Amino acid sequence: MSTETPESAASPPARSPSTPSRRTFIATTTAAGGVVAAGGLVAGPALLGAQEAAAADASPSSRVSLTVNGERHIVTVDNRTSLLDLLREHLDLTGSKKGCNAGACGACTVLVDGRRVNSCLILAVRLEGAEVTTVEGLARGERLHPLQQAFIDQDAFQCGYCTPGQIMSGVGCIEEGHTGSADEIRESMSGNLCRCGCYVKIVRAVEQASGRK
Amino acid sequence: MSPQPQAAVGAPLSRVDGRLKVTGRAKYAADHKPDGPDGVVHAVVVDSGIARGRITGIDTGAAEAEPGVLKVIHHRNAPTLPYGPNPGSLNLPGQRLRVFQDDQVHFHGQPVAVVVATTLEAAQHAASLVKLDYAVEPSETDLAEAPATGDPVTYTRGDAEAALQSADVRLEMTYRPARNHHNAMELHATVAQWDGDRLTLWDKTQWVQSPRAELAANFGIPAANIRVVSPFVGGAFGNAARAWPHLTVAALAARETGHPVKLVLTRRQLYSGVGYRPAYEYKVRLGSDRRGQLSAMTHELRGETSRYERFSERGVLAPGQMLYTTPHVSQTYRTVALDVNTPTPMRGPGYSTAAFPIESAMDELAHELGIDPIELRRRNEPENDQASGRPFSTRRLRECYTVGAREFGWSRRDPRPRSTRDGDRLIGTGMATAVYDTLRAPGQAGVRLDADGTAVIESSTSDMGPGTYTSMTQVAADALGLTVRNVTFRLGDTNMPTAPLHGGSLTMASVGSIVQDGCDKVRQQAIRLAVEDEDSPLSGADPDTVVVRGGRLHLKDDPARGETYRRLLARNDLTRLEAMGSWTPGQSRSSMYAYGAVFAEVAVDARLGLVRVRRMLGVFDAGRIISPKLADSQAIGAMVGGIGMALLEHTVTDHRDGRIVNANLADYLVPVNADVTGLKAIYVEGRDDEADPLGVKGLGEVVVVGVAPAIANAVFHATGRRVRDLPITAESLL
Ligand code: FES
Ligand code: FES
Numbered sequence: 001m002s003t004e005t006p007e008s009a010a011s012p013p014a015r016s017p018s019t020p021s022r023r024t025f026i027a028t029t030t031a032a033g034g035v036v037a038a039g040g041l042v043a044g045p046a047l048l049g050a051q052e053a054a055a056a057d058a059s060p061s062s063r064v065s066l067t068v069n070g071e072r073h074i075v076t077v078d079n080r081t082s083l084l085d086l087l088r089e090h091l092d093l094t095g096s097k098k099g100c101n102a103g104a105c106g107a108c109t110v111l112v113d114g115r116r117v118n119s120c121l122i123l124a125v126r127l128e129g130a131e132v133t134t135v136e137g138l139a140r141g142e143r144l145h146p147l148q149q150a151f152i153d154q155d156a157f158q159c160g161y162c163t164p165g166q167i168m169s170g171v172g173c174i175e176e177g178h179t180g181s182a183d184e185i186r187e188s189m190s191g192n193l194c195r196c197g198c199y200v201k202i203v204r205a206v207e208q209a210s211g212r213k
Numbered sequence: 214m215s216p217q218p219q220a221a222v223g224a225p226l227s228r229v230d231g232r233l234k235v236t237g238r239a240k241y242a243a244d245h246k247p248d249g250p251d252g253v254v255h256a257v258v259v260d261s262g263i264a265r266g267r268i269t270g271i272d273t274g275a276a277e278a279e280p281g282v283l284k285v286i287h288h289r290n291a292p293t294l295p296y297g298p299n300p301g302s303l304n305l306p307g308q309r310l311r312v313f314q315d316d317q318v319h320f321h322g323q324p325v326a327v328v329v330a331t332t333l334e335a336a337q338h339a340a341s342l343v344k345l346d347y348a349v350e351p352s353e354t355d356l357a358e359a360p361a362t363g364d365p366v367t368y369t370r371g372d373a374e375a376a377l378q379s380a381d382v383r384l385e386m387t388y389r390p391a392r393n394h395h396n397a398m399e400l401h402a403t404v405a406q407w408d409g410d411r412l413t414l415w416d417k418t419q420w421v422q423s424p425r426a427e428l429a430a431n432f433g434i435p436a437a438n439i440r441v442v443s444p445f446v447g448g449a450f451g452n453a454a455r456a457w458p459h460l461t462v463a464a465l466a467a468r469e470t471g472h473p474v475k476l477v478l479t480r481r482q483l484y485s486g487v488g489y490r491p492a493y494e495y496k497v498r499l500g501s502d503r504r505g506q507l508s509a510m511t512h513e514l515r516g517e518t519s520r521y522e523r524f525s526e527r528g529v530l531a532p533g534q535m536l537y538t539t540p541h542v543s544q545t546y547r548t549v550a551l552d553v554n555t556p557t558p559m560r561g562p563g564y565s566t567a568a569f570p571i572e573s574a575m576d577e578l579a580h581e582l583g584i585d586p587i588e589l590r591r592r593n594e595p596e597n598d599q600a601s602g603r604p605f606s607t608r609r610l611r612e613c614y615t616v617g618a619r620e621f622g623w624s625r626r627d628p629r630p631r632s633t634r635d636g637d638r639l640i641g642t643g644m645a646t647a648v649y650d651t652l653r654a655p656g657q658a659g660v661r662l663d664a665d666g667t668a669v670i671e672s673s674t675s676d677m678g679p680g681t682y683t684s685m686t687q688v689a690a691d692a693l694g695l696t697v698r699n700v701t702f703r704l705g706d707t708n709m710p711t712a713p714l715h716g717g718s719l720t721m722a723s724v725g726s727i728v729q730d731g732c733d734k735v736r737q738q739a740i741r742l743a744v745e746d747e748d749s750p751l752s753g754a755d756p757d758t759v760v761v762r763g764g765r766l767h768l769k770d771d772p773a774r775g776e777t778y779r780r781l782l783a784r785n786d787l788t789r790l791e792a793m794g795s796w797t798p799g800q801s802r803s804s805m806y807a808y809g810a811v812f813a814e815v816a817v818d819a820r821l822g823l824v825r826v827r828r829m830l831g832v833f834d835a836g837r838i839i840s841p842k843l844a845d846s847q848a849i850g851a852m853v854g855g856i857g858m859a860l861l862e863h864t865v866t867d868h869r870d871g872r873i874v875n876a877n878l879a880d881y882l883v884p885v886n887a888d889v890t891g892l893k894a895i896y897v898e899g900r901d902d903e904a905d906p907l908g909v910k911g912l913g914e915v916v917v918v919g920v921a922p923a924i925a926n927a928v929f930h931a932t933g934r935r936v937r938d939l940p941i942t943a944e945s946l947l
Contacts, residue, residue: 059280059335080334089333094244095237097447099398100480104878107398135237144235152231155846158678160234161398161447167235182890190885193878195398195448196678197853198846199886 062125068093069137077124084108084119087134095135095164099193106192109165109172110134116172118191135164138171147171150205158196166192170206179210214737215760215769221687221697225842229697230445230682239445243402245415247473253404254283255333256466256476257340258459259326260485261318263347264354264871265552268316268325270346276328281335283470285343287326288313291465295433302426303455303714305555307522310458312465318347319521320554321354321871322485324458329466329474352552354871356492356517361547363523368530370599371541373500376509380500384577388570389938390921392492392517392864393857394484395559396883397677399447401487405463406473411438412464418443419453419675420714421707427456428464443705446677450854451558453677454716457487484876488557489864491517491524495570500541505582505589509541512570518548519555528563532571532648534600535804537593552871558716560854561917564649569939572645572922577935585628586644586926587614587810598804606803606903607910609834610646613810613897617644617832620895621812630933638816640827641931647809647833647919651901651910653722653798654713660689660731662739662790666764666779667699670731672794674704674724675715678850679913680843681724687839688725688907692732694761702728710793718807718911721839723796726905731794736761738790743781750774796906803903807910809833811852811919815927822946824928826856828891829920836901836910848894848916855920857884863940 065074068091077086084101087093087110099107101120108119111133138145147170150156157163169192173179178188185206186199194202233239247253261268273285291313312324326343330336353359377383403424404415412434416424421441429436446453463476478486493516500509512533518524530544561568579586594611597604618624626642627633633640658672670689676682685702693700703709712724740759743751743766751759751766751774760769767775782790812830817823829852838844861882865875875881894916900908921939928946929935936945 059332059338078332078334080338085333088244092246093237094240097241097398098243098400098477100878102480102877102879104480105398135235139236144232148235151235152227155227155842157228157231157234158680158843158846158850159397159399159446159448160230160239160678161241163234164237186886186890190887193398193883193885195396195450195854195883196846197850197884197889199853199884199889200849200892201846202886 064125064128066127066130066132068132069134079123079125081124082120083110083122083124083127083132086124087119093134093136097161097164099162106169107162107165109168109192111168111172114175116169135167138167147174147205147209150208154201154205154208156198156201156205158198162192162194166194166202170209173206174210179206182207214733215757217691217694217760218762219691221690222839223841224687226683226687226697226840227842228680228683229686241399241445241447242404242415242417242443243400243475243477245404247404247406249473253475254329254331254470254472255336256327256329256463256474257336258324258462258476258478258482258486259328259340259343260482261321261323261325262345263318263349264321264352266318266347266349268318268345269348271326272344275342276339279330279335279339279342281331282339283329283331285326285328286313286466286469288316294431297430297433299426299430303423305522305524310521312458312461320485320519320552321873322482322554324462324486327462327466329470352871354551354553354866355868356494356515356549356551359549359551361515362550363548366525366530366546368534368542368544373509373511373541373543376541377498377500377511380508381502382500382578382581384499384574384581386574386577386937387494387496388573390493390495390566390569391862391939393490393559393862394864394881395450395452395489396483396878396881397448397450397452400477400480401453401457401459401483402477403460403463404473404475405467407467410434413440413442414460414464415442416460417446417453419446419449419677419716421673421705422711423454424456424460425707428460431461432464439707441707443675446675449677450560451562451716452487454714455488455557459486480878481876484864484873485554488555490559490566491556493529493566497570497574499574499578501578503582505578505584505592507537507539507593510539512544514546515549516546517553517556518550519553520550522555523548524556526558526563528650529567531650532564532567535598536571536646536648538595538599560851561649561914564914565858565918565921568645568647568918569922569925572919573925573937576643576926576929587618587623590614590646601804603802603804606805607834607836607899607901608806608808609897609899610808610810613808613832613834616895616897617810617812617830621830623812630930635816637819639819639931640814640816641927641929642812642814643923643926643930644810644812645919645922645926647811647915649718649807649911649915649918651722651805651807651904652717652719653905654719655795655797656712656723656727657710658712658724658727658731658794659710660735660792660794662693662735662778664779664782664788666777667701668693668695669701669703670728671703671709672712672724672727673706673709674712674720676704677715679847680840681715681720683843684721684840685724685728688728689732692729693736695764699764718914721909722905722907722911725839725907725909726796727794729906730796731792734792734794735790738792739778739781740766742785743776746785748784749781750776798905801903805901805904805910807833807835807912807915809915809919811923813923813927815924815931817928817931817946822943824860824941824946826924830893831916832895832897833912833915834897834899835912835915836899836904837908838896839907839909844896844912845894847913849892851916852892852920853884853889855917856888856924858939859921859924860940
């Protein structure tokens with residue numbers, strides 16, 4: 001029921017391992033929900049109860065300093081804020097997309113310290129000192145990154161919604177050296193869904209940019 | 214007028230909006246930030262935890278106490294909304310869902326409250342704190358269990374029962390395509406802002422007119438007070454055509470709080486908040502002679518709909534009436550009202566559903582008779598449309614078979630099922646025919662040629678991915694005689710001239726013809742201006758002998774004699790030339806469809822039952838192709854969608870409580886990159902001049918129609934197992 005709320009996004013950053021985390025709490029209530037719902041009176045989808053409310057109280061926030069696309073930001077964020085929501089809602093960097101908010105689609109892929117990650121799964125408060133690169137930070141002025149250009153050349157997108165995530169993931173894939181074969185690229189790019197079905201051309205674009213073709 | 218040289222149309226151009234899309238600057242609905250001092254506040258929908266019953270209690274105390282929460286709106290405190298009639302919309306027979314207007318729950322996941330807060334985090338958390346009590350009533354969500362409701366839709370020609378009785382060969386099968394969700398990558402999102410009684414929506418929509426009309430009716434305000442803006446749509450496949458209930462929620466939340474509101478449905482909420490391709494039971498009976506000549510077909514269908522609206526789609530019946538020579542046809546289509554939300558058209562609507570039973574049945578017949586599946590189809594190729602009696606405008610299906618068979622290597626196929634192995638894998642090939650209506654609709658486009666020799670064309674159509682921006686730019690560039698670089702096409706705003714719905718593969722035919730008309734008018738204005746202008750080198754020329762190329766007007770047979778738009782306009786002190794393009798499809802004498810032949814090769818793990826598509830080929834007759842590079846992407850993308858429909862996609866409901874249990878992208882499987890190899894599309898040459906002035910038939914739908922049955926037929930060929938339920942899972946092959 002509430003499992004799609006990014007589980008980590010709601011768990012306070014520095015909690016001792018013995019404290020029951022929200023992750024386990026959600027798992028319990030979700031399971032219970034199915035059973036109760038089959039009976040009679042049930043609570044709504046909002047099954048997180050009073051205990052949770054008490055725990056939440058005022059929403060704690062933290063100061064984080066991080067670099068995004070080469071620019072240093074010092075921000076005060078709600079501890080529940082994901083990196084994706086920080087980028088989109090607070091830094092006006094809406095290139096990174098939300099497709100599931102649960103780590104299942106890759107639309108939110110960015111690079112953190114050079115590694116590709118699903119930004120919907122990372123809490124902003126954990127990123128003290130981190131270097132984040134989003135799709136907005138790839139081009140040098142008007143000069144596109146080779147992979148951006150390859151996406152255009154190969155027509156590796158249609159609606160374009162998954163594209164920022166695909167491109168960031170592709171940059172990661174190339175950096176990681178997973179471009180030895182088309183099969184390897186396919187495997188390495190399979191965390192990024194494209195509902196328009198551009199996979200064949202995404203592979204070609206990664207090949208083009210990695211110099212394989 | 215002299216026909217314009219075609220330089221842009223037919224050229225394999227890259228997308229004109231490509232740069233915006235690869236740099237993250239293309240603005241989708243949720244990316245918009247309204248101007249104004251206080252930015253935007255966030256709305257999160259709370260949805261019902263039961264499928265049927267009444268809300269008996271709602272406790273919003275904890276939610277309201279959450280810092281940042283502005284308001285929780287639900288049926289006990291929401292204003293009564295007019296919900297006036299909305300004729301001409303995509304609303305269906307029945308009564309559309311009225312948000313927060315009463316205590317009734319019609320399906321699991323129905324919006325029952327909305328939390329508005331200053332931050333997304335607060336709204337999300339507070340939404341989880343809203344407590345609801347219900348009086349639960351028994352619900353029915355299982356198509357297999359529930360009785361049909363209402364009068365069936367029927368079609369009859371000849372006497373199918375008698376013909377079946379006397380047929381040499383009779384087959385009877387029931388197929389069950391599963392419920393599929395569109396699952397476009399973009400979440401449905403709306404940003405709503407009121408200014409007095411004027412409303413602006415930045416919305417994910419395939420038709421900006423649709424939310425405008427719906428919200429005007431729901432709020433009882435003139436449509437002219439509502440502006441809808443939607444420059445980019447992150448995929449839709451039919452699901453952003455109707456204006457869904459969350460739009461009213463967003464507008465209501467904005468009005469009640471006095472702030473611009475952003476509302477983004479969660480991935481889970483897309484399974485109940487917007488539509489889906491319904492599940493069907495599709496019973497087919499075939500009668501034929503020993504040579505495979507069909508004499509009779511009967512189709513009995515049951516399809517899901519909701520209890521509050523009746524969804525039906527003509528496309529599930531059409532192919533059975535016109536695809537093959539069949540003297541006797543009888544069809545009965547019943548809808549089954551369930552405690553679910555209402556379905557909606559999904560890519561290749563109806564046709565892709567019907568193609569699975571019909572094209573599987575043809576394959577079953579071919580096997581039964583020992584006739585090659587392509588040969589069987591050729592033997593039943595009709596000379597005209599047997600449903601309407603009309604001739605086909607164009608039907609290059611035989612050519613699709615020939616080209617497909619050759620390119621795919623069909624002649625090397627051993628027809629015996631389970632005859633080919635590759636190690637542990639059983640290899641099979643299959644094919645299926647595809648067909649889809651050529652739809653057209655009227656509309657308008659504004660065309661403006663500026664003194665600097667550039668042009669802007671506007672029409673309130675949409676681009677959910679096929680490349681409307683690009684293809685319209687190509688059409689306009691040729692009609693105006695400009696290079697693509699000097700043409701800008703804009704779309705997705707109700708302030709622009711009205712375009713029809715972007716769906717049903719009608720955009721290229723319709724908006725393309727509209728754009729061409731407007732550009733023709735502007736070009737002819739310019740030519741007239743020149744030939745009547747004593748100072749023009751074209752003075753006195755016959756306007757019909759003038760063409761424009763690269764922004765320069767000249768005599769067709771004497772290119773040296775001419776001048777540029779720029780000089781012409783400057784000399785005449787004109788800042789611009791303008792025209793309104795329009796086109797209304799005429800009454801047609803012909804039966805118009807796009808066609809295709811789809812081929813698939815699968816490898817099935819003999820021990821595990823896992824199916825892998827090794828390669829696919831689609832050969833399509835879609836009329837003229839305006840933008841070949843993009844058309845190729847569309848066809849290949851549709852194959853990926855079809856692979857999902859055939860092998861992966863299945864919305865699973867827990868019928869005990871009506872909850873969809875796989876309402877997320879981890880459990881509702883869609884194809885990933887590693888699932889896809891070796892896809893190829895070919896378009897056979899040829900225009901369809903009866904369809905529209907551009908000669909196109911539309912291609913976004915037909916390319917998906919035959920994919921699932923081609924794969925299913927290949928699985929049969931590989932394994933000898935006929936699976937009649939979609940998706941074909943490993944379990945069904947063990
Ligand atoms: S939005 Fe982050 S993986 Fe889908
Ligand atoms: S381009 Fe539309 S989802 Fe990938």
